[in-house]
Amino acid sequence: MKTMLMSANYAAARAVVSARVEVVAAYPITPATTVPEQIALLDEEGIYKGEFIRVESEHSAMFACIGASSAGARAFTATSSNGLLLMDEALHWAAAARLPIVLANINRSVSPSWNIHVTHDDSMSKRDTGWIQFYVASVDEFYHTIIQAFRLAEDERVLMPVMVSADGFVLSHTVSPFDYLEPEEVDEFLPPYKPPHWVMDPDNPISHGNIVFPEYYQEFRYQMHEGSKNSLKVYPEIEAEYKKLFGKYFGGMIAQHRCDDAEVVFTAQGTVGAEAIDAVDELREQGYKVGVARIRMYRPFPVEEIRKLASHVKAFASFDRGVSYGFGGHAANDIRAALYHSPHRPFVKSYIGGLGGRDVTVEDIKEIILATVRAVETGELGPEETWHDLLE
Amino acid sequence: MVAIREMPMKEYVLKGNAACAGCMDTLSLRHALKALEGDVIQVVPACCTSVIQSLWPKSGLGVPVLNTAFMAAAATASGVRAALKVKGRDDTQVMVWAGDGGTFDIGIQALSGAFERRTDFLYVCYNNQVYSNTGTQRSGATPLYAQTTTTWYGKTEPEKMLDLVVAAHEPAYQATANAAYPRDLYDKFRRAREIHGPKFIHIFIPCPQAWNYPVEKGVEVGKLAVETGYWILWERIGDEFRLSPQSKRYQDPSKRKPIEEFLKLQGRFSRLFKPKKDEKKIAELQAYVQHRWDILLRTFT
Amino acid sequence: MPKSPYSVPVVGSTGKTGSWRTFDPVIDYDSCSRCRTCWLYCPEASIDLEEDGTPHIDYDYCKGCGICAQVCPKKCIEMVRTTERTGAK
Ligand SMILES: Cc1ncc(C[n+]2csc(CCOP(=O)(O)OP(=O)(O)O)c2C)c(N)n1
């Protein structure tokens, strides 16, 4: 292990080397572009040993990954926003074919208007594709989560593709030190990919994906659902092993800070969840019993963890950097759904903000937490959702 | 040309599959796979060939088939090729087997990208000139005046000259074939097999369902396409162009049968003959035959 | 159930497709020249050849398209109503 100083995107390219990825297929889009750029350089300099297919679209990028993974190769791509949306058909395909592809998504707003800054609508609109989803908050976490993602995706109990999302610019282009692992160091944790289910091989000519009638289709979908949910068991095992091997741990499926005795817990995905640590610490100093729960694994949704938190908090302040138009914040909706059958149902206040890359500061977060504290005090939940910092 | 008795007996298109009776697509695939002797990973986008394979958990094809999305055949094949390269299996063919819809229309971007990247694979377009899978809608390969379920009174534009588009990518090997000439087709697949780089074979596939001709007449219809000069058999190894013997004699327009003979066998052209013969439109199609010859020879010779 | 829908090659993936037929190809072996043209053109691969080229129709799978009868240079394949050949009603 050695320390490197790089942007998150460059670190992601390094994760591809560390994980001994065999095929990368990617297409440029801001702010993900520097991932394929850096992989190209590592490829041309012989540091990345696999194949890099410089495809002509993101749709082709994901289908090239599908082809590669189907033939038994470890495959990776990176994209953002419109690129992720163009992949839609392929995302569903990869998941249903049970191909353990890893995708680094750099969250960016969806057009129109053109806006290259962070909003989570791109990946959140892909929650239902079957892909396991992580949201990360630091360069180091991005790098190591990509490595972990391969192990999780390839686990026989899971066999689902994994998407690791990082906030555009705020994280993707932030330069920060991270702990780099040589491929030799990673080998023990991540052995070569050997498809345990099916593979394209002329010596054993099975075919994949021909017609399935209604009498069986549902059973395949059920297994996808089970595979996804299995990662709730498998990921903690992987994390424990990773911690043992490399001393790295990023907080489980929901990274918590001062939640144990908290009455109000602020939840968020991505960098806002890390920003909130300072807000919580400042409020703690003022005597407020508050904490932050940063949701790292978003699909499958860590329902049990949310319920555990709900058993001792009085309110959640859920912050979403994206919108399910007509129904509100993605995470707020999911948290509320997770709690419906729970004996403990604290308030879930929903905040939407930071869209299009608008800054979410410590002050913003404090304001949101304090408003939630007031809701607890008055016993009034207030509006179904609040658009934070909305101009008149 | 290969003698029938020299062709491998082993079958990779297995009997009892889901193709229509008289399917010229399965006939072509049968000989293509014999030529490749099964050392192939076949990539199939949405098309009739996705159906022919039959229902899960059975397959009617004795080679590994990776079914993929309609517009993604060449991209999927690119990934398969890259994986094989990493695994050191350079001799295994990666073959796309796509319909005209998946090639002329929705798949053309991926096709262009894969060829520009000089991907070592064989892209086969089996051209039945229509979207058969979804019930006979027009495609970019549907000829002028052919009736389809989206051009009930006949298509108003001629087909795209896809071969020229492909040629612009300077493939390592390019050929046209015709299901009615399986030995020529077999030879072309044998030649393609020996060449590395992007390769393209474009097969003319009469379809009894979509063209509405008597099911036993597939070979006759296919041969008429060549004998009228409508479908030209040729190949190109690098820059070296040659007309295949079956078409060579029809370079001379006086040797060609009138296009009408090809048209009148097929229900899809019935409006050219009923309620009364439309001489003008038939003449237009006849003239188009020469136009294609002129362009082809001007481009390649 | 496997995790995802992969398929294994089998003869008869769609069952005994011979049941699709209304006409059966019947070979007149006295006229047959063993030229193998019928074998070459059968889309279904349902004509088996003996070493010497003698063709045999596999009626379990032959779909009765009639292409073999059309291409036979000796015109020695006749399409006969299935009910007549088998005597079935
Ligand atoms: C994105 C997408 N759009 C539409 C379809 C529906 N579709 C499936 S096959 C097909 C037509 C295929 O035509 P062609 O490629 O000519 O093959 P053929 O069926 O004629 O063999 C269409 C429109 C699809 N599967 N995917």
Ligand code: SF4
């Ligand atoms: S519709 Fe035409 S191409 Fe498709 S399976 Fe039937 S005969 Fe073959």
Ligand code: SF4
């Ligand atoms: S095509 Fe006719 S003559 Fe030739 S082998 Fe077949 S049945 Fe005999």
Ligand code: SF4
């Ligand atoms: S009728 Fe058709 S399927 Fe049957 S043997 Fe002849 S060519 Fe083959």
Ligand SMILES: [Mg+2]
């Ligand atoms: Mg077609």
